[in-house]
Amino acid sequence: MSGQDPSRIGDDLGLGLTVPDIGPVDASGRRRVHPITPVVQGVSILPFAVFLAFVSGGGILSRLGLGAFAGAVVLILLIVGVVIAFGYLRWRILTYWFDGDGDLRVDSGVLTRKERRLQLSRLQAVDVSQPFFARLFSMAELRVEVAGSGDSRVKLQYLTLAQARALRNEVLARSAGIHEDAGEAPEDLLAKVPARDLAVSLLLRTRTVTLLLLSAGFLTITVMTEGWGGLILAVVTGGVPILIVVSEFLRYYGFAVSEAPDGLRTRFGLLRTETRTVPPGRVQSIELVEPLLWRHWSWVRVRVNIAGVGSDDNNNGKTETLITPVAPRGEAIALVHRLLPGLDFDALEWRSAPRRCRRRSPIQWRRIAVAWDAVVLATRRGRITRRLAVIPHARTQSVRVTQGPWERALDLASLHVDTTPGPVSVTAPHLDASAAWHVAQEQADRAHRGRGSDTSTHWAAH
Amino acid sequence: MADLTHDAFTYEEGWTAVSPRLVTARRISLALTYLFVVVIVVVLLVVPDVPVWVPLLVAGIGVVTFVWLWWLIGRRVRSFGYAERGDDLLVGSGIMFRRLVIVPYGRMQLVDVKAGPIDRMLGVTTVQLHTAAATTDATIPGLEPGVAAALRDRLAARGEERSAGL
Known part of the structure; x- marks a missing residue:
């Protein structure tokens, strides 16, 4: 620093x-x-x-x-x-x-x-x-x-x-x-993202790597067959991720998070600089994202939903609201603690999807789980890109249980906890059907009770 | 709170189904949409140089899908239901892709009551709940206008009692 x-x-x-x-x-x-x-x-x-x-x-x-x-x-x-x-x-x-x-x-x-x-x-x-x-x-x-x-x-x-x-x-x-x-x-400066980490992390996102590998494949085929069709495809599959990486690098360059009594402040940008202040209690839900290739450094991206922010930003469509584009796991969890004091990830008791879930989601089934404590509900999913979403009970808008035909055949159902529009969605797919229904009903009760202790307006006047 | 159902998608006591008149309303809309197919078939029959099997094929596909959708509407309408509980509203729907939404009264931001021309003719109304989440999909179609208005007023009153910002 x-x-x-x-x-x-x-x-x-x-x-x-x-x-x-x-x-x-x-x-x-x-x-x-x-x-x-x-x-x-x-x-x-x-x-x-x-x-x-x-x-x-x-x-x-x-x-x-x-x-x-x-x-x-x-x-x-x-x-x-x-x-x-x-x-x-x-x-x-x-x-x-x-x-x-x-x-x-x-x-x-x-x-x-x-x-x-x-x-x-x-x-x-x-x-x-x-x-x-x-x-x-x-x-x-x-x-x-x-x-x-x-x-x-x-x-x-x-x-x-x-x-x-x-x-x-x-x-x-x-x-x-x-x-x-x-x-x-x-x-108080909490965390700062070094430019090198930002660049490396953007290059190693699952989406970027997949598209770049795909274009390498197209190029190989083009060279081997001496045709030209693959070249055009490779320009698209290679060009798009490079553009995304460059634009996100410029956008999030110098990302710094600091805490002030009036809220959490994030600053970022190389050409265009931005300072965003989010007052306490405004974060509706939080997600930790861990792509496969970030795990070597145990890097995590922290995204949040804030009511009204990024939902219909007319400048650049849907923008991600980030607390940090990339940070070591410990640092990221410390940031989450600032947003939700009292949350203890290690104390959460995860309830996993049943074993038969592997017939619906053969790759991620082992990761799928849901947990809750007195303050939040958390869901976990994704094996290649791991996602951990957290929503305070007091911020639960509604609870949904859905079931498609294949899930129905396996007696599975998906649980969704609705939050304000943004990059985060709190979902535990393909749980045991009656367990999902049970959790959903309990979550509705917890949401009702959690709202009693809401202090998000005039937060400094208490 | 007691479970109203043991399984999310089997409706038991306390659930209200929607009016069967919604079936009629939706079948009328379906028939009106298929008038378009009839027009296409007639045009194809009239235009010279079109082999006869083309309009026949179109008509055949039209009849099959029409019968299927006709039957599906009956099942879909029966799949809608709602239940008012102490602190929240349950709304269920869907056959293939089933869904059940629990909306706590305090989270409702607004309640829409709406009816299209055919719906008004047959006396069915849709009640839609909105929360601060765009993904909350709580729509109850096919209520009688009186029932819909009463439901809206009850929901609004309960929402007011329990409202707590975002």
Whole structure:
């Protein structure tokens, strides 16, 4: 671990384009995002505009009598101009403030006006992120996520990094029910992922390795048969995993987890940096994933479901919400303990699937098991990629038992504990049918009792 | 709490089946869908240069699948059932792929009551429960409108009593 101050990880690049903060815009305390926002948005669109211009657009305009190069330049300026103009209109409309009840209010929308009120007692996560082009201006965007189905977030684009952080702290403090000027909570670095481990772990994921082996196979066949068909397949099966590895490496580079009184904070990213703060008690379910080739180092990936986060992220579809992309087992379990204090993996009594399960799942049947204690239910499955999912009883949304025709013939049934949308699913497939039904009924009871002791709103006010 | 059933998929006392009118409603929708097949067969018969066996084959496949689906609807509707217990609602469905959902009242986020045009004609209504999990699939089709409205109100009241955030 370097001696670097954890709060500096993922800071802006600056590049001498640092712009001064501006204060609130009117007497009632309504604030605006930074006036440089339209320019940043215009610059951000540049690569796309250049791509478009040189792929197609230059040709069309050159027919109107301009040279190809001049045509391309005109098109780029046009696109950037439109983006800046529209960005300016949006900037003029967008205001945000805290209302009398201490909730965050945001007015936005050029054509369709939208007035949104975020009930901060239902806050799920706050992200401060710096897309690459915004970083050049040391600008950042703030995303505030509350519980709700569908689109239940606001995105404030762009603030200076200092403003974004101050606003994040204010949102967290108000959500916790403590004084709004509490300032930034001191934080404690828990774990940091070395770049080498990240790269190696991404390359050794089961999916990556399978696809790369497949493309090696295609290449061998291509060489041996001197045909060309296999080459195209190999480009796809080889190209896709390499793209995934590179993009995940850039995304999770420098991953660091730290703990602050206002929540667990994760920071990551090489070009685009992100800082996500998840207040205590917001994690709905947790999963430890261990691909086959990670076991040599006993590495684990820790994923979580957080209500509303990553479910319909319009930037990049479904994004994984990670507590760590890769960590040694002991470290990962320590992180899980921070999220669910009092959980003891070794004390869990696993109830396995019956032996006849091997006729339904010949590979993973030995691993399938379910366990529970006073606080959580856990399921275990997968032999090549091992998965261990944990859900607190108080976070159980509903319980399902399903049975397909083959399971029915073997008197097996699958148990599912439903959790909010996200990468984790809590499933124990192919258990003994009556055992599954029994566990399901008991789980419904435990869920009912577990909810009594729920303290996830205004967590610091107790 | 006493088990209502010993096996998840055998419904016993305390279970409510859905209205048999749902069978009629679904068979009408099925028949309307198959009108499309009839149209295709007629077109194939009218168009010249199409060998006669083509429309006959289409018609044959149509009749076989129609009879099968007709019969399946009866069985599927009988497979739906629900039971209101002290702290949760049970919803069961399916023949080949059977499913039973337990939804604690306190976890319900909203209850939908809906009916399409054919359903309204025949007086059947669907009640659907939503929790914060998208995977909760608790849909009870084929309730009489009065029963559906009463169920919704009971569920809403119990949900309110036991609600505890996420």
